[in-house]
Amino acid sequence: MDNYAVEMLGITKIFNGVKANDAIDFRLRPGSIHGLLGENGAGKTTLMNILYGLYRQEEGIIKINGKQENIDSPTKAISLGIGMVHQHFMLARPLTVVENVMLGHKSRRGILLDTKETAEELKDLSDHYHMGIDPYTKIYQLSVGEQQRVEILTAIYMGAEILILDEPTAVLTPQETEEFFHTLREMRKDGKSIVLITHKLEEIAALVDEVTVLRDGKMIGTRRAEGITKEELTRMMVGRDVMFNFPPLAEMNLGVKLSIRDLTAVNDRGVPSLNGFSLDIHGGEIVGLAGVDGNGQNELCEVLTGLRKETGGSIFLDGEDVSGKTPRFYIDKKVSYIPEDRHTTGxxxxxxxxxxxxxxxxxxxxxxxxxxxxxxxxxxxxxxxxxxxxxxxxxxxxxxxxxxxxxxxxxxxxxxxxxDPDVLIANQPTRGLDIGASEYVRQKLIESRNGGAAVLVVSADLEEIMQVSDRIAVIYGGRLMGILPRGADVYEIGSLMMGKRQEELAHE
Ligand SMILES: Nc1ncnc2c1ncn2[C@@H]1O[C@H](COP(=O)(O)OP(=O)(O)OP(=O)(O)O)[C@@H](O)[C@H]1O
Ligand SMILES: [Mg+2]
Known part of the structure; x- marks a missing residue:
């Protein structure tokens, strides 16, 4: 007989008369990584929120390690060894890592925690999983990738043997994703059972043992991941084939619309993050801005929409100096903005x-x-x-x-x-979207361009950059490293992203 870490049988969850989960069966094997796939709104987060005790199901039962359990709260879930890291982090930013762990969580041993002891234990765990987390750092000083590791570390510290990760790699750079996979494989080796919700099909092939697909609240099937193709997965998710094709290049004849000159700005911590950035974007053109996260992209977008004050340099819109204007001014000038952090700013x-x-x-x-x-x-x-x-x-x-x-x-x-924007600043526009929706959004970016808008697309996803850009700009350390044409070599883009200037490359 098969034994499972988790069995969810006949799970139904109804929100306002709509079945978010419709008689779903889900089984997680011990010591395995299980991918959970499906389009936006398919019911993935809902199913896992039920497992974590955040929602109560209307129907169905849950067994943990073969025993039927009534999971009526996260506290109960944690006591059963279940941990969850959400799509949006829940850390207190002014506090340190160790304070966050202690906050709201009593010790597993039921007594109050000792800060020093807890910090040492966290450090050991972090070392064991190669996470590189210093327990005494304040959360706001950490990158998004590091914050995520803190969430995972906390869950493991709380005793999680079953770990649910909701779109963990959506916010990671390719390098961070590699390290993160390494950590997950280590956890699997230690016998932990992991549910990985993702929209990235490559991750299914690279990492998971089994994959379950949901569509419209229903369970479509569970498969072994080995040998399964992107096309098969897409068909299971969407119920049809999705086409990927390259749009034609823009005809650049509308003149410079947005001109950025020697822009400087500091980040939230007061550290210089734009260090003399210059770039021209023409009307009817999409410039893709490639770069490793944290090299000034977010600050650039915020300055270009009036949300952050520059410390030097200028911005020209149709030749008019608009530096230092308010967000309202930019909105009235038809500058649209898709912020990176949709949850808090959008x-x-x-x-x-x-x-x-x-x-x-x-x-x-x-x-x-x-x-x-x-x-x-x-x-x-x-x-x-x-x-x-x-x-x-x-x-x-x-x-x-x-x-x-x-x-x-x-x-x-x-x-x-x-x-109907004149200028569109899109920061990670398809992050968190399923493949069908991503295609649609890219199409819309191109439509805006074809309508004459100057479009800046910031993306950590090189494939996306390559797909939509008429020109590719690369940012590093708050400076422009170079500009490449559509169809440029990925490795060339990569070396610019790592801080080599275009002139240096040309002389090699
Ligand atoms: N708290 C809630 N109140 C009302 N409806 C909800 C609630 N949470 C989820 N839903 C609905 O349940 C359905 C499934 O949502 P769920 O968040 O599980 O999707 P998902 O598969 O995680 O999608 P995504 O990939 O976009 O995160 C959606 O139609 C959503 O609107
Ligand atoms: Mg979700």
Whole structure:
């Protein structure tokens, strides 16, 4: 007889009359890595939130190591050796790593924790899994990748033998992803059982033992991952084939729209992060900005949208010096922005979807009639966005909080892209989106370009950069390393990303 670390049998979960999970059977083998796949809104996070005791299922039972359990809270889940790292981190930023671990968690031994002792234990665990975490660092000083390792470390420290990771690699650079895979393989060796929710099909082949696919809340099947192809997985997820093709190059004849000159800025910690960055973007052109995360990309986007004050240099929009203007000014100039961190900067989580769709138009006349907000226009606006972007939601009156991660992102994309921008700053536009939605968004970026907009696409995903860019700019240490044409060699882009300047390469 097979034994399992987790068996979820006949799980049904209903939100407002909609089945987010519909009689799902899910089985996790001990000492294995299990991929959980499906389009945005398929029910992956919901299923795992049930396992972690965050939601109660309407139907179905859960067995842990063969024994039926009633998991009615995360505390119960943790006591059963289940740990979960969410799509959006839940760390307290002003506190240190060790303080975060101690916060809200009593010791496994039920007594109050000793800081020094805890820090030492964390350090040992971190060393064992090659995580390189110093327990005394404050969270805000850590990169996103490091913060994620802290979340995992915390879960393991709390005694997790079953570890649920919700889209962990969405925020990692390719290098960090490699290290992260190494850590997961070590954990598997130690007998831990891991559920990995992901949209990246390459990860299935590289890492997992088995894969389960969900579609529209239903379980489509569980397969051994060995030998399974991207095409097969896509078909299971989407129910049809998805085409990937390269759009034609833009005809660049619209002149410089956005000109960035010797821009300097500091990051949240006061450290210089843009160090004299210059770049011109023409109307009707997509410039892809490649770079390892944390080289000034986010600060650049924020300065270009008025969210961060530059410390030097200038920005010109159609020849006009617009340096130091407010976010409102940029919005009025039709500069659209897709922020990297959609959760905290892009949406008002407790507002409903319709209202989020017009967040930036509040105070403008677009949705007004006779001095009042026009409900009919607002509803129409929402209906169009929902249909075009296939946002999985009930009726637009629900809060943004109720949407799945990917559907929250679709909402922001719909709002920003449908504003008919003159300039579009898109930071990691397809992060967290399923393959179908990613294709659609790339198509929309190209449509904006074809409509004459100057588009800057920042992405850690080189494949995406190669696919949509007319020119490829590379940033390193807050400076422009070089500009390459579409179709440039990946290795050349790679060496620029590692800090070699284009002139140096030319002389080699
Ligand atoms: N708290 C909630 N209240 C109401 N509806 C919810 C809630 N959480 C999830 N849903 C709905 O359940 C469905 C499944 O959502 P879930 O978050 O499980 O999707 P997912 O597979 O994780 O998608 P993604 O890849 O976008 O993260 C969606 O239609 C979502 O709107
Ligand atoms: Mg999810």
């Amino acid at each position: 949406l008002a989580m407790n507002w409903n979807l319709k209202k989020n769709m017009i967040l930036k138009a509040i105070g403008s006349k677009r949705f007004m009639k006779g001095g009042l907000m026009n409900e009919k226009l607002i509803t129409q606006n929402w209906d169009t966005a929902r249909d075009e972007y296939q946002i999985k939601a009930i009726d637009g009156d629900e809060k943004a909080r109720a949407l799945s991660g990917g559907n929250q992102q679709k909402l922001i994309l719909a709002r920003e892209l449908n504003a």
